[in-house]
Amino acid sequence: MHPAPLRFGAFIAPFHPDDESPTEQIHRDLALVQHMDALGYHEAWIGEHHSGAYEIIGSPEIFIAHAAAITRQIRLGTGVVSLAYHHPFLVADRLQQLDHQTRGRVMLGMGPGQLPSDAFMLGVDVATQRRRMNEAIEVIAALLRGETVTRKTDWFELNEGRLQLPPVQHPHLELAVASAISPSGARAAGMNGTGLLSVAASTAEGFEQLPKHWDVCEEKAREHGKVVSRNNWRLVAPLHVAETRAQAEADMAHGTLRLLRYTSKLGGVEPEYARSTDAALDAWLNKGIATFGRLTLGTPDDAVAAIETLREKSGGFGAFLLLAHNCANAEATRKSYELIARYVMPAVNRANAARNASIDWAHANSGRFIGAMVGAIGTAIAQHEEERAARGGKGVAWGGGAGSFIPDGKN
Numbered sequence: 111m112h113p114a115p116l117r118f119g120a121f122i123a124p125f126h127p128d129d130e131s132p133t134e135q136i137h138r139d140l141a142l143v144q145h146m147d148a149l150g151y152h153e154a155w156i157g158e159h160h161s162g163a164y165e166i167i168g169s170p171e172i173f174i175a176h177a178a179a180i181t182r183q184i185r186l187g188t189g190v191v192s193l194a195y196h197h198p199f200l201v202a203d204r205l206q207q208l209d210h211q212t213r214g215r216v217m218l219g220m221g222p223g224q225l226p227s228d229a230f231m232l233g234v235d236v237a238t239q240r241r242r243m244n245e246a247i248e249v250i251a252a253l254l255r256g257e258t259v260t261r262k263t264d265w266f267e268l269n270e271g272r273l274q275l276p277p278v279q280h281p282h283l284e285l286a287v288a289s290a291i292s293p294s295g296a297r298a299a300g301m302n303g304t305g306l307l308s309v310a311a312s313t314a315e316g317f318e319q320l321p322k323h324w325d326v327c328e329e330k331a332r333e334h335g336k337v338v339s340r341n342n343w344r345l346v347a348p349l350h351v352a353e354t355r356a357q358a359e360a361d362m363a364h365g366t367l368r369l370l371r372y373t374s375k376l377g378g379v380e381p382e383y384a385r386s387t388d389a390a391l392d393a394w395l396n397k398g399i400a401t402f403g404r405l406t407l408g409t410p411d412d413a414v415a416a417i418e419t420l421r422e423k424s425g426g427f428g429a430f431l432l433l434a435h436n437c438a439n440a441e442a443t444r445k446s447y448e449l450i451a452r453y454v455m456p457a458v459n460r461a462n463a464a465r466n467a468s469i470d471w472a473h474a475n476s477g478r479f480i481g482a483m484v485g486a487i488g489t490a491i492a493q494h495e496e497e498r499a500a501r502g503g504k505g506v507a508w509g510g511g512a513g514s515f516i517p518d519g520k521n
Contacts, residue, residue, distance in 0.1 A: 286304055402433065
């Protein structure tokens, strides 16, 4: 018995420099998801943001509807819907419709809302966002289970709410809650029996808290009579690979400083390392940077090692999501995703274990096998010559013998 294979996907916030065409950037994101689908990736999660200039997808549902039409098998999730900004009934209703439009490929990722500037514009008190998220999750989960819900809070009201469409997925579409450093996401996931999206898995503190996050999730699930599975736990981390480490570093010079300009403006302070590409990559690789954690940069072997480290620290999870940082240009980004599909996925999941065992077995028994084959060839040659002798030497004489056999598959 083999363990369930680790799934691979991308967490597409997205992060896009504000000196390029936003139209082209959105379509580039769609093309990336289409590329991932062709390569056999399992999931793509699309974010919701409304300010800051870089994370320019305001409606992951609209993006998913388009992406579903140009892909065949990849599952598509909201990464995440900021529940504090939406009436929970409308969230459930929209996602139930997407369950039909995607023919059962949609997932609902949920969170409180990340950017305080979004909350400010909408008149939402940042201090209330996590409470609002918890209240909304309870309603959304109940609606998707087919229940009729009446609820009144200080920010929404629902009277005998019920969804008019049935689910496509059984028993309903998958739910997941985003978790960063605090235990709030893990608590909400456990209380509601949903999946968990650990978006800060490679930050120093987020990495250290991984075992605690899952412990909290399981603890709350037990308290509330729910069941959670590590298979529905997803870890997000930044990663870029190329055929050599030098090439990978050269690729990232394209946009690393532009990305740090964004985070510096959001935080109000420009760190010293954000003034040169070399210093930025050094900090990102070794200490990690705020929001994005530690970067894995190098070859497919480096990626395998990083994922195995996360597996060991966490105790096991179901899917690894590449943070779509867009620091490499489009061509290098697509190449990185291709190399991960070709080499990292099979290495992590031991997809070639049976093939390796087969060639090892063939090698260990090569003397016996080749000896038998050489003997069979010699017998065929002898039979041919006997038949020719019986015809009085007529026919083509067969030169050489079984000893000239070379095991190249041409004999």
